[in-house]
Amino acid sequence: MNDNPQGSANHDGIVRRGILMPVEAVGRWLDQVDPGTHRRIKGLRLVTAYGIAAALGTLQDIAHSVPSSVSLGSLAGSFALWASVSEGKTTRAESSRDLALLSFAAALGAVLFVLFPQPLQIAGRAGPELVLVTGAFLVGYLKRFGVLGAGIGSQIYIGELLAYGTHLKSADLRAIGIAALIAAVASIVPRVLSGPAERPASIPALAAGPAPGSGRCSPELAMGLQAAIGALVIVVLNDWIGLAESAWAITACTYVVAGSASGTIQRVCRRILGTLIGVPLGLACLPLAEHAPLLIWAVAAAAMVVYAMALPERYDIACAAFAFTLIVTLAASGVHSIPLLAARAWETLLGGSIGLAAAMFVFPLRSSARRE
Secondary structure (H helix, E strand, O other): OOOOHHHHHHHHHHHHHHHHHHHHHHHHHHHHHOOOOHHHHHHHHHHHHHHHHHHHHOOHHHHOOOOOOOOHHHHHHHHHHHHHHHOOOOOHHHHHHHHHHHHHHHHHHHHHHHHOOOOOHHHHHHHHHHHHHHHHHHHHHHHHHHHHHHHHHHHHHHHHHHHHHHOOOHHHHHHHHHHHHHHHHHHHHHHHHHHHHOOOOOOHHHOOOOOOOOOOOOHHHHHHHHHHHHHHHHHHHHHHHOOOOHHHHHHHHHHHOOOOHHHHHHHHHHHHHHHHHHHHHHHHOHHHHHHOHHHHHHHHHHHHHHHHHHOOOOHHHHHHHHHHHHHHHHHHOOOOOHHHHHHHHHHHHHHHHHHHHHHHHOOOOOOOOOOO
């Protein structure tokens, strides 16, 4: 029998507060990052698109004609995920059209990577990386065609990046085409189901560039050249000293370039800050990745939802979420080298710094432009 009901009630209240306070704190943080529900729906949609594509890619009836060296599910899932990130239309019909175009743009990037290294063999081991320079240019230059153009440029680069990371060859062209078809279906289905509950927001990373100045090249051309020249410097640097994963530095350099030097400075600072937070958090979860892979994939999916929620305004949080996701998914896939995983942080610092230098000295754009 309890002789002190008041003490028991106080104890229960303390326990309840101890449980609810962290939950309430997380809820308040989510409200700050995403004051509505539409961005959470966007995050859930891109995770769902990846899951559908990955599942379809593992079906024997679909994958039987694809070489065993190619992970069709992973390739299709990545196409679908980043197509869902880049898409930004309001109606189901427009979104479905853009998702199909973006999925095939990623496949185009992969095909370009497969075909271009042949004439670039004279460049030695730097040949494949030089293909990434073309994608880096298109990320900036195609912003002149609006959000869809920017998304296509980004998808071409991502397709090249995926082909580079998975060492795709000319024998894998069929797999690339099948992956694009799977990605289109997998990304369109959840968008159709999300319907009017989703209100796409403008994504700064994909927004069009500033207004052109008199007597100068267009801002989009300047941004493309800035990203390409920065990427080329990293390729030369990698050939000289060797980098753990030079593609990470090239990616950081490509995506920090904004519509003005001041905008690039902000993006560099936010990307570096987010990466320096996300990478240590991911490294701290390495034991879970080894012993509880299902749990770590669930956590990675939640992190990608946060990525989609934060991307419009909080680029630092988005970069932290993605860096965390990258580290834990690599670990869950069997990559357990801490020096390699930690290289994500310092190579982001390197790529961001080179991108900033390129933005300040290669056709620098002023902040008086109408948008970044």
